[in-house]
Amino acid sequence: MRHIWIFGAIWVVLTAIAEWALSSYIASDPFYSVEGVQAHIALDAFDFLLRLVVPVGTFVTVFILYSILRFRADRSSQQDSPHQFRYNPAFTWSWVGVSIALNLLFVIHPGITGLQQLWASAAHAQASSEVDVEVSASQWEWQFSYPQYGLEDVVNQDGQDELVLPEGKTVKFTLESEDVVHGFWIPALGQKKDVIPGMTRTIYFTPTVADDTSHNPMMRVQCTVICGAGHPYMEADVRVLPQAQFDAWVQQQKKLSASGS
Amino acid sequence: MATEMGAQHTGEKEESAPQHRPSLPPVLRGMVWGGIAFALLNFFVIAIQRPEYGALVSEVSVSVGMGGALIGWLLGIGGYETWLLPWFGRPAAWREPEGWQRYFSFSTDHKVIGIQYLITATGTFLVAGMVAMAMRYNLMTPSLNLFPTSVAYESAVSIHGTLMLFAVSVVAIVGGFGNYFVPLMIGAKDMVFPRLNGISYWLIPFGVLTILLSPLLGGFVTGWTGYEPLAARSPSGQIFYYIGVFTLGLSSLLTAVNVIATTVFLRAPGVTWGRLPMFVWAMLVTSLLNLYWVPSIGTTFILGLLDRLVPTDFFGQGGLPLAWQSLFWLFGHPEVYIIMLPAWGIWLEVLPVFARKTLFAQRWALIGFIVIMLMSNLVWAHHMFTDMGNAEMIPFMLFTELISIPTGFMYLVALGTMWRSRIRLTTPMILVLMSLFNFLIGGLSGVFLADGPVNLAVHDSYFVVAHFHYTIIGGMVFAWLAGMYYWLPKITGHAINEVWGKINAVAIFIGFNATFGQMFLAGMHGMNRRIALYPAYLAHQNLWISISAFVLGAAFASTMVNFGIAWVRGRQVGANPWDAKTLEWKTASPPPKENFEEIPVVTEGFYGYGNAGAEPEIFVPRVAVAADPPAPPTGVSG
Numbered sequence A: 001m002r003h004i005w006i007f008g009a010i011w012v013v014l015t016a017i018a019e020w021a022l023s024s025y026i027a028s029d030p031f032y033s034v035e036g037v038q039a040h041i042a043l044d045a046f047d048f049l050l051r052l053v054v055p056v057g058t059f060v061t062v063f064i065l066y067s068i069l070r071f072r073a074d075r076s077s078q079q080d081s082p083h084q085f086r087y088n089p090a091f092t093w094s095w096v097g098v099s100i101a102l103n104l105l106f107v108i109h110p111g112i113t114g115l116q117q118l119w120a121s122a123a124h125a126q127a128s129s130e131v132d133v134e135v136s137a138s139q140w141e142w143q144f145s146y147p148q149y150g151l152e153d154v155v156n157q158d159g160q161d162e163l164v165l166p167e168g169k170t171v172k173f174t175l176e177s178e179d180v181v182h183g184f185w186i187p188a189l190g191q192k193k194d195v196i197p198g199m200t201r202t203i204y205f206t207p208t209v210a211d212d213t214s215h216n217p218m219m220r221v222q223c224t225v226i227c228g229a230g231h232p233y234m235e236a237d238v239r240v241l242p243q244a245q246f247d248a249w250v251q252q253q254k255k256l257s258a259s260g261s
Numbered sequence B: 001m002a003t004e005m006g007a008q009h010t011g012e013k014e015e016s017a018p019q020h021r022p023s024l025p026p027v028l029r030g031m032v033w034g035g036i037a038f039a040l041l042n043f044f045v046i047a048i049q050r051p052e053y054g055a056l057v058s059e060v061s062v063s064v065g066m067g068g069a070l071i072g073w074l075l076g077i078g079g080y081e082t083w084l085l086p087w088f089g090r091p092a093a094w095r096e097p098e099g100w101q102r103y104f105s106f107s108t109d110h111k112v113i114g115i116q117y118l119i120t121a122t123g124t125f126l127v128a129g130m131v132a133m134a135m136r137y138n139l140m141t142p143s144l145n146l147f148p149t150s151v152a153y154e155s156a157v158s159i160h161g162t163l164m165l166f167a168v169s170v171v172a173i174v175g176g177f178g179n180y181f182v183p184l185m186i187g188a189k190d191m192v193f194p195r196l197n198g199i200s201y202w203l204i205p206f207g208v209l210t211i212l213l214s215p216l217l218g219g220f221v222t223g224w225t226g227y228e229p230l231a232a233r234s235p236s237g238q239i240f241y242y243i244g245v246f247t248l249g250l251s252s253l254l255t256a257v258n259v260i261a262t263t264v265f266l267r268a269p270g271v272t273w274g275r276l277p278m279f280v281w282a283m284l285v286t287s288l289l290n291l292y293w294v295p296s297i298g299t300t301f302i303l304g305l306l307d308r309l310v311p312t313d314f315f316g317q318g319g320l321p322l323a324w325q326s327l328f329w330l331f332g333h334p335e336v337y338i339i340m341l342p343a344w345g346i347w348l349e350v351l352p353v354f355a356r357k358t359l360f361a362q363r364w365a366l367i368g369f370i371v372i373m374l375m376s377n378l379v380w381a382h383h384m385f386t387d388m389g390n391a392e393m394i395p396f397m398l399f400t401e402l403i404s405i406p407t408g409f410m411y412l413v414a415l416g417t418m419w420r421s422r423i424r425l426t427t428p429m430i431l432v433l434m435s436l437f438n439f440l441i442g443g444l445s446g447v448f449l450a451d452g453p454v455n456l457a458v459h460d461s462y463f464v465v466a467h468f469h470y471t472i473i474g475g476m477v478f479a480w481l482a483g484m485y486y487w488l489p490k491i492t493g494h495a496i497n498e499v500w501g502k503i504n505a506v507a508i509f510i511g512f513n514a515t516f517g518q519m520f521l522a523g524m525h526g527m528n529r530r531i532a533l534y535p536a537y538l539a540h541q542n543l544w545i546s547i548s549a550f551v552l553g554a555a556f557a558s559t560m561v562n563f564g565i566a567w568v569r570g571r572q573v574g575a576n577p578w579d580a581k582t583l584e585w586k587t588a589s590p591p592p593k594e595n596f597e598e599i600p601v602v603t604e605g606f607y608g609y610g611n612a613g614a615e616p617e618i619f620v621p622r623v624a625v626a627a628d629p630p631a632p633p634t635g636v637s638g
């Protein structure tokens, strides 16, 4: 019995220390940069899981270390352990019970609840018909059009494709591919979706911070599915603007496209 | 009955009358015949096709040529005498060479074949590892440096991944230890189908070379997953991916047939199902998975090849690009259990021996094996969360979480066995404990990937790269190395230097965790997979990952040197240096040609130590087991 108590005490103490260390890790943001509603949903799920898997991790690790230190045979002895047992129902069934409970919990929360939050953010956008962006992926370029404003394949001053988003609004992205499978990812907004040729996909992002690629490289569009030679540099700059500036940008783009054509 | 079958085979071999040796050494003859077949078929197809610009090869001609080359190679290596002639009613006129030449020729001896597999897997591991070193060298800076083009780098990733998975992970333990030790552990003299076994090995070098030759046709950029429709636009090296993987798969399939038949029919008296060693159980379950899923992936790869050659359009824009992904992962996920089950088999063999304690809750490990086998095909779409409608994610989230329950049983059994044991920290034991730890991290990171919202954040990033290296290197490669330290003395008769073994194990452990631990962070930091260049802000992290990777590479290399030295001039060991109980330790090291002087008769299970009491009758309902002395709850007397 003594071993159980000592092991249990070490496990509890180490878990407490690990959870405490985790708090500061979580405070410093495991995802490095989270600047959107959907990214927060993912991050919350991540943090929750982290807190719950740590006791599991410490249990197994402490168990291994404890066994090595306390049950180590002295060099000379080759004898079998005096404690032999083939089975222990209490240990076995608590193990089975806890693992079933934990895994089912994870499916429900943060699994299904997290997905529901994602859907809710999408439903919100559909209800309030906010900004639509059409994304066209091809080897090896992202192109962005804003059908509501009649803007096609917008570019910045340098002629580079650029994604400009209003801060605090949910944006609906319609994704299409002209050739192979690509992956539409904005790391700082925390979600991605594959773009499959012949299919139309949608994904919703709600950026909450006015930021851009030059200040935060995680605020960029990045292709995540290998698509050939240009895959690594199939990226595009992103700028999230406060609403007023976004409106100004739209006006300016409209003028440009009018004068351009 | 079991022994009779074994005897029959050996009798057959001795009868075959007119034996002559081929004029060329078998490997050379195989190359010559294969080369001739390739040339003839290639030019035949070219003559029909008449490609523009007078090209001497086309994808069709090369594919057909490779088919011929495979047949020529297999015949040349010894298939002519052992397969073809007997089919036409002629005696099998094949005399196996003696000495080291045995290993370079067709063989029907499961021990020779096991060594062939082990050496080939080790060599492939080193080659693919060198490729990984080159990749990490390139990633030390944000721009291209070692590789001239992005396509060259992507081809390197593809070759590294394809070889590591299809020619190392699924081959090393199953082909190497499985062939060598399944017959020994069940008290048989050989496999049921020795000639099939001989052929199945020689498919491996062909498959490996095919994949390594892909740069000749421009390499291939799809990675090991071969996603369509990119594969249809990839350089022509892509056809070598299909042909190479198909050939390697065929080898796994033949081995599976053999392992299953051998386990069913050749067990020595007393090796009941309930007493079957855990490693053999693992081989059996793995082989059942192979039997089921390798034909599926083989068919898929043929469809992929046809999409390039004919071209049909199964997976292109006129077809279903997503179908490739589903078909690929329908095999691809069982594949990860094909990789891990053998590793768990090694855990469960090594732990009781060095803990000097009875295997705990053995029945639960078996339940785990079987439930995993049955469920492994239900989770494939967790590789495709970014491809599906939201609601479709839920069932796959559920199955993925559920399959981690039987996976956890391996830990239940391992930890229960260690509790209140008398641990001897030998190198194999240390490596198994490290494998337990690494696979724990791999598995716990899998919990994150199984979660829908988190998956959408980190999928296709270095987080995933870290996850699967933790499971495959951390779990399987560490267990494989443990198996090497544990069983090489049996295979070679020579002990391995324990001091160096431990130093190397610790170095690998540190190098490994430093390399792949940091990759989790890189992934969350926004680094996507399969890229030769990356945004500058990731440079610092990548530099440290690369430095750690070089430490890991050096530690692996040093381990191989240690093995090599032991093989050549290690101290002689007796039959049972570890004081283990399974049957392979009851015969000399290395075992004689017929394995056992006489077929052993087994009267008790292999995992009972000390006063463990009666073995559980695993296939009898619970009530009948009540005869067991009531198990003392853990730690009651301490």
Ligand code: HEM
Residues within 6 Å of the ligand: B129, B132, B133, B135, B136, B157, B158, B160, B161, B162, B164, B165, B168, B169, B222, B223, B224, B225, B465, B469, B472, B473, B477, B515, B528, B529, B530, B531, B549, B552, B553
């Ligand atoms: C020796 C140390 C190793 C290092 C430093 C290493 C490093 C890497 C790197 C940098 C990648 C590219 C990841 C990406 O961009 O997606 C990669 C991919 C991969 N590695 Fe390793 N690796 C090592 C050993 C192994 C082993 C032993 C295995 C399996 C037995 C393995 C299996 C894979 C697979 C399956 C891929 C994916 C390839 C693909 O994306 O198609 N690696 N590895």
Ligand SMILES: [Cu+2]
Residues within 6 Å of the ligand: A182, A183, A223, A224, A225, A226, A227, A228, A230, A231, A232, A234
């Ligand atoms: Cu891409």
Ligand SMILES: [Cu+2]
Residues within 6 Å of the ligand: B332, B333, B336, B379, B380, B382, B383
């Ligand atoms: Cu999977």
